[in-house]
Amino acid sequence: MSLTNNQKFWLIQLAIWGGFSLFNIITRSALLGFQPFELVNALALLLALLVASVWMRSFYQSKNDTKIRSSFLYALSGSVVASILANIVIAVILYPAQILLFEQILPQSHLQILAVWPTLFLFTFCWSITYLLIKRHRTLKQIQLEKAELNTQLHHAQMELMLNQLNPHFVFNAINNIRALILENPNKARDSLTSLSEVLRSLLAVEADSEWTLDEELSLCHGFINLCKLQYEQRLQVEENIRGDTQSWIVPRMLLQLIIENAIKHGIAQHPSGGNIQIDISAQTDSLLIEVTNPGVLHNLRGGVGLRNIRTRLTLLYPSRHVIQLKQVDSMVVATIRITNKE
Known part of the structure; x- marks a missing residue:
């Protein structure tokens, strides 16, 4: 007592x-x-x-x-x-x-x-x-x-x-695009509806301050990209180069999704002919390197709202163990994130 x-x-x-x-x-x-x-x-x-x-x-x-x-x-x-x-x-x-x-x-x-x-x-x-x-x-x-x-x-x-800033306009467009596909291509509409459901379920299933595996983040990104392709169709092409053990790496939720969203918004959407987004990930034992490349011109080294959100989240979760950088390489914009292993 x-x-x-x-x-x-x-x-x-x-x-x-x-x-x-x-x-x-x-x-x-x-x-x-x-x-x-x-x-x-x-x-x-x-x-x-x-x-x-x-x-x-x-x-x-x-x-x-x-x-x-x-x-x-x-x-x-x-x-x-x-x-x-x-x-x-x-x-x-x-x-x-x-x-x-x-x-x-x-x-x-x-x-x-x-x-x-x-x-x-x-x-x-x-x-x-x-x-x-x-x-x-x-x-x-x-x-x-x-x-x-x-x-x-x-x-x-x-x-x-930040997590609630998954653009409501994007969700609205996705629903409208799926509705339009129902008569034209029911199978694709069903797959797209599944992607939307998985994206929303992933966002709602985990607490706002959580982290998850890089594999789970990639799964979210694949669903997000599939939904974006409903709007941009052939204008949006994505290539991935993923190396290392993504299952063992823990990342802040929506980290990569926000980078990809930023690349689509400021890259693909600004070009009538669209373009290609290159996703390079190297998951080593002691560090994680993420690079997302998209066509465009870099006007602000600090980036827009999406990059500011990423920077803030990394500062909160990895105050001295991360680097985020935007740079112009020829006609491409490269977003780079390096995270040092927590342990």
Whole structure:
């Protein structure tokens, strides 16, 4: 059974101040000889320090400033008040006890209570510094956790936004093209409908922040290309050169699909006669190289929305293990992605 924070607090305070009070009795008894009234002194000191601790805890819990200077000022002011409060508690206990036991307040009691204040201030100040340092550490840790949670939520939101950017216009066109094919070529329409179903099922079956194998990504891309061919027909030709073990490589979902979509949108669609898209993949043990080549002219080295999405996703998933590059090679645009193995 785990203890609550409040239970832990009381156990620690009782252990610290109880141990100190016991040490105080032993020390005074060794130096001055044991007197029964020393038990009252020890009890008064214990209760005074416990009351001071409870007050300081309540006072500091309302202070959320984590700056060192502010924490020092809080500790200083809190310790002054707490030590005065502890002095009052000691007086409230000792004076009635002396009247009860000695039928008078001992003459030296006033000076003794005043003389103990610097010691009480020192103890409460050390307690305050320790408490505020622990509180500051926990607060900063909580802030880091909250930032991490916010970054995770942002990551999810960005991923969902990017994944939802599978062009609705593209889906609408695919459905219209399939509908037109139903009378002209039922078999092709059925195959195209299967491709559309597989593409949409793949996108909906996996969580937005997931990764999958390169084989699964290629399967998605094949379905996507088949649907694009409904619109571009013979204008769109695709060649693949795939080497290595694609099954063992894990990639961000829709990574290659976004590159191909970008190549079709900014390459094939801009040429009345269409063109050829070349997909080269080299899946080595320690790295993955993807190159997609399409006809066109590179106007922006950073690319459009599709490439920005890819760059953002790679930054989120592989912050220091990827390179993405666009370059013009003669009349072709080459998109290159290199990813280093995570392990």
